[in-house]
Amino acid sequence: MKINLGCGGVYKKNYVNIDAYDQTVADKKMSAHDLEIKDESVDEIIASQLIEHLGIIGSIYSISECFRVLKPKGKLILETPDLKKSFNDFLTGDREARKNLLPWIYGVDMPGMQHRFCYPDDLLEETLQKIGFINIKKDFFEFETYQPILKITCEKTEDSQVYQMISHFRKKLLKENIIDLDDQILSLEKDDLINFFKGKTIDFIKTKNQWNINEIFGMGVIRNPIITKFYFEEIPRHGLISKDLAEKYLEFLNIFLENDFPNILLNILKQTPGFIGEQDQLFTTICNLGIGSIEKIDAAENKPELINNLRESAKDIKTDERIDFLSTKLIMLESNRFFQIGFKSFMLGDNKKAIDMFRYSASLYRDRIFTYWNLGRLYSLQGEKEKSIIEYKNALILANNLDDKDKIKKMINREIENIGNIKYDEPVESFEKL
Numbered sequence: 001m002k003i004n005l006g007c008g009g010v011y012k013k014n015y016v017n018i019d020a021y022d023q024t025v026a027d028k029k030m031s032a033h034d035l036e037i038k039d040e041s042v043d044e045i046i047a048s049q050l051i052e053h054l055g056i057i058g059s060i061y062s063i064s065e066c067f068r069v070l071k072p073k074g075k076l077i078l079e080t081p082d083l084k085k086s087f088n089d090f091l092t093g094d095r096e097a098r099k100n101l102l103p104w105i106y107g108v109d110m111p112g113m114q115h116r117f118c119y120p121d122d123l124l125e126e127t128l129q130k131i132g133f134i135n136i137k138k139d140f141f142e143f144e145t146y147q148p149i150l151k152i153t154c155e156k157t158e159d160s161q162v163y164q165m166i167s168h169f170r171k172k173l174l175k176e177n178i179i180d181l182d183d184q185i186l187s188l189e190k191d192d193l194i195n196f197f198k199g200k201t202i203d204f205i206k207t208k209n210q211w212n213i214n215e216i217f218g219m220g221v222i223r224n225p226i227i228t229k230f231y232f233e234e235i236p237r238h239g240l241i242s243k244d245l246a247e248k249y250l251e252f253l254n255i256f257l258e259n260d261f262p263n264i265l266l267n268i269l270k271q272t273p274g275f276i277g278e279q280d281q282l283f284t285t286i287c288n289l290g291i292g293s294i295e296k297i298d299a300a301e302n303k304p305e306l307i308n309n310l311r312e313s314a315k316d317i318k319t320d321e322r323i324d325f326l327s328t329k330l331i332m333l334e335s336n337r338f339f340q341i342g343f344k345s346f347m348l349g350d351n352k353k354a355i356d357m358f359r360y361s362a363s364l365y366r367d368r369i370f371t372y373w374n375l376g377r378l379y380s381l382q383g384e385k386e387k388s389i390i391e392y393k394n395a396l397i398l399a400n401n402l403d404d405k406d407k408i409k410k411m412i413n414r415e416i417e418n419i420g421n422i423k424y425d426e427p428v429e430s431f432e433k434l
Contacts, residue, residue, distance in 0.1 A: 001042050005032055005066070006050030015046070021112035032062040033174060033181065037069045039164070045070060048079040051124075053107065055116035057187040060127060061170055061179070067131050068167035072158040076133060081105060082140055082148035083118040089148065100146035121150050128154055130195060132163030162205060165238040166198050172230055189327045193223050197231055201240060213241060217249055222265065222290040224325050225257040252298065255307055259314040262326035265290045267316055269331070270363040276397045279367040283328050335365035342374065346427040351378050354427075362394075369398040373412065374427045380419045392416045404431070 004010070007017040011025035018035075019026040030036055032050060045066050051059040066076050081104055090101045107115030119127070125136050133154040142148050157163065173179045179187050197216050204212035220228025229250065236246040265286050275282035297306045323330055342357030355378050362371045372394035379388035392412055399408040408431065415422065 002044040003037075003042055003046070003069075005045055005047040005062075006053070008049070010048070012046065033058060033065060034171065035065045035069055039068055040071045040074075042069045042074055043071060044075045044077070046077045046079075048077075050080075051078060052080050052115045052118045053112060055181060055184060056119075057179070057184050057191065058181045059117065059119070060131070060191060061174060061181065063128065063131050063133075064167045064170045067133065067156055067160075067163060068171065070156040072156055072160055074156045076128075076152075076154050076156070078124070078150075078152045078154075080124070080150050081115070081118050082150040083120050085140065085148040086118075089146070097146060104147050119150075121152075124150070124152060128152070130198075131167070132157050132160055161238060162198060162201050162240065165201075165234060165240060166194065168238070169194065169197075169231060169234045172234060173227065176230065178227060178230070185333065186325060186330065189325050189330060190224065190227060192327075193220065193227060193325075201235065205240065213245075213249070217253070218291045218294055221253060221256045221261055221294060222287055222326060223262060225253055225261060229253055229257060255297065255310065256294070259307075259310040260317055260322070261290070261310070263317045263322050264310065264313045265326060266321075266323060266331070267313070270360075275366045276372075276394050277367055277401060279332075279365055280328065282366060283331070332365050335361045335368070335371075338364070339368065339371060342371075343427050343429065346374060346378065349425075351381055354378055355382075367398065369395050369402075369408075370428055370430075372398065376412075376415065377424045377427065380415070380422070381424060383420060385419050388419050389416060392419075 002012075002015045004012040004015040004017045007019045007026055008022045009024045011017055017025055017027045018030045018032075020029065020031050023029060028036075032047070032054065047062075047066070051062065054062055063076075070076065083105070086101055086105050090098050090105070093101065105115065105118060107113050121138055121140075125138065128136055134157045136152060136154040139151040139153075140148070141151065170179070173190075174181075179190060181187065196219060200212040200216045204210070216231070217228065220231065232246045232249045232253065235241050236243040268289065269282060269286045272282065272286070275285075297303060297310075300306050323334055338357045338361040342354045342361060345351075345354035345357060355375065358371050358375050358378070361368070362375070365371075372391045376388050376392035376395060379385075379391060392415065395412050396409055399405050399412060402408055
């Protein structure tokens with residue numbers, strides 16, 4: 001069987017023509033992310049001008065589905081806008097060229113016709129390799145004037161056991177709404193975890209060293225126990241570990257799943273003092289603490305007592321302060337959200353709320369100089385000199401990492417000298433406005 005995926009209005013004879021939107025010539029209506037096709041039953045898939053409509057995470061899940069249904073050594077042929085040449089032609093072209101290149105780069109505002117993400121050739125090649133494709137060949141040509149095209153031809157690896165399992169795993173996560181294709185940042189963070197699982201599973205197959213499975217368990221429990229649960233349900237189905245071993249991991253995993261372990265760790269991170277300008281080190285410290293806790297509970301004779309301690313810690317988790325996945329990037333984004341509320345509150349003169357929001361933002365992310373700088377100003381306005389000095393000194397620590405550190409430190413020290421004497425009516429938001 002051969003498939004013309006995302007066929008639109010282009011019919012190909014001797015292919016099953018599939019599209020999710022345009023039913024003009026399609027033989028079947030089907031999502032590119034969820035093909036209703038048996039494993040390893042397809043000889044060739046053509047997907048011409050498709051992936052740019054799916055977004056970066058949508059493309060990953062679509063290509064993963066292509067991998068699942070292709071036979072070993074089956075061929076995948078992708079055509080998509082050549083982003084590098086399109087941009088180069090836009091920058092060097094005249095007004096007519098630029099006008100015609102824009103819809104080629106961004107698509108048109110019609111259902112199914114918008115371009116969500118155009119891959120540069122090197123990133124697309126890397127994505128294909130991670131999913132399990134080999135013998136990747138790239139061609140560049142121009143279909144029509146102002147339409148430069150990247151064409152990639154590749155094959156499904158014959159050594160596909162782990163990659164095939166990962167494609168099933170991704171499909172399961174999508175069906176269970178664990179992956180949101182519209183939330184690119186969160187879904188990419190989750191896919192990084194999936195790739196970590198894949199790498200450690202490949203190492204396990206090669207070495208038979210169970211430590212690789214332990215690493216999957218530990219990292220998964222820290223980042224997202226739900227994803228990890230689905231993983232340990234999936235791998236025995238493909239004969240990669242025994243069902244009995246998987247069930248032991250799943251039984252232990254339920255302890256951390258029921259008590260929302262990642263958000264317990266997040267609470268510990270927020271309550272940990274110091275680490276100004278050392279966010280990565282703070283995150284690593286918390287992850288190591290999490291691994292240590294997992295190992296301690298596993299080895300303990302008094303498991304019920306330690307599990308009860310987890311339950312008590314879980315009671316401190318506030319619903320509106322939860323995160324779905326524990327990662328530096330998502331913690332920073334959550335910190336940004338509270339920073340923005342603090343910024344608004346400062347602008348509106350609600351200094352108490354501004355202080356609360358900035359302090360919470362700083363508890364999450366320790367590397368933003370403006371958080372401490374604004375706290376220094378706010379405490380100065382409140383007449384709390386000692387607290388103001390502490391926050392200004394935190395800002396000075398971060399100023400040491402800046403190119404214009406002498407200039408910035410001079411400005412901060414000037415504000416320290418004038419604590420209580422300047423009536424700040426707005427926060428500091430950028431160096432350009434100082």
